[in-house]
Structures are given as structure tokens and as C-alpha cells.
Amino acid sequence: MVTKTKQTIEACTEDIFCGVNMVEDPKQATDLEKKHLPIITAPKKVKKGECFEVTVEVGKLLKHPNEPGHFIQFIELYAGDTYLARMDFTAKTTCPVMKACVSLDHAHGKLRTFERCNLHGTWENDVDIEVIE
Numbered sequence: 676m677v678t679k680t681k682q683t684i685e686a687c688t689e690d691i692f693c694g695v696n697m698v699e700d701p702k703q704a705t706d707l708e709k710k711h712l713p714i715i716t717a718p719k720k721v722k723k724g725e726c727f728e729v730t731v732e733v734g735k736l737l738k739h740p741n742e743p744g745h746f747i748q749f750i751e752l753y754a755g756d757t758y759l760a761r762m763d764f765t766a767k768t769t770c771p772v773m774k775a776c777v778s779l780d781h782a783h784g785k786l787r788t789f790e791r792c793n794l795h796g797t798w799e800n801d802v803d804i805e806v807i808e
């Protein structure tokens with residue numbers, strides 16, 4: 676049997692590259708936070724085993740630069756701690772938007788997403804999702 680462990684990490688608040696950055700209150704987010712917070716669009720309730728679409732967009736609240744020196748490198752999507760999908764991006768030619776078709780056979784917890792900016796580190800966001808019969 677595989678054992679799952681969770682680490683407790685003390686991230687330094689001054690170092691944007693240490694740990695994962697989160698936004699406490701999106702309504703009071705700074706411009707830096709608005710540019711980096713990945714926004715998940717997904718149904719609140721889904722039927723067990725049925726496909727549904729999830730969209731994750733970086734820069735939806737405030738446009739993030741997309742140039743060789745400053746761009747979003749990737750977006751990842753998880754259901755709880757379960758990995759679902761990843762998309763890598765290229766500066767200028769691809770926009771930091773990921774669409775995934777997902778099917779969950781049971782509740783895993785929140786839909787979680789991570790994005791990585793080459794200049795501003797890794798950012799996380801999540802939304803609730805319910806899996807019904």
C-alpha cells in the first residue's frame with residue numbers, strides 16, 4: 676500500500692520564489708496578485724463519471740505580460756492532491772489559458788490549480804466542486 680504524506684512548509688513571505696503564492700482576498704488583490712492569480716471556471720456540481728470542462732486562465736483579472744523575458748511557463752490542474760492536467764506555454768505565441776475535459780469518479784476535494792511565472796514564481800488558486808451520483 677502506498678503511503679501519502681503531507682509536508683508542512685514554512686514559506687518565507689519575503690521570497691516570492693519560496694513556496695506557493697496565494698491571494699487571501701481576491702477583492703483586495705494588488706496588481707501583482709491580480710496578474711498572477713489563476714482563475715478556474717468549472718461547474719459547482721458534476722455527475723460522477725461524466726466529462727465536464729475546466730478552464731484556467733492567468734491574467735483574467737489583470738493582463739499578465741507575455742514576452743520572452745516575462746511570461747507564464749505552465750498551468751497545472753489537480754482535484755485535491757490528484758494530478759489531472761498540465762499545459763506548458765511559450766512566450767508571445769501562446770496565451771496562458773488551459774482548457775481540460777475532466778471526469779471524476781468520486782469526490783477528491785477542491786479543484787486546485789498552479790501556475791508558474793518566470794519572474795514571479797508559483798501561484799495557486801482553488802474552487803469547490805461537488806461530485807454527485
Ligand SMILES: [Fe+2]
Pocket residue numbers: 710711739745746792793794795
Ligand atoms: Fe509575472
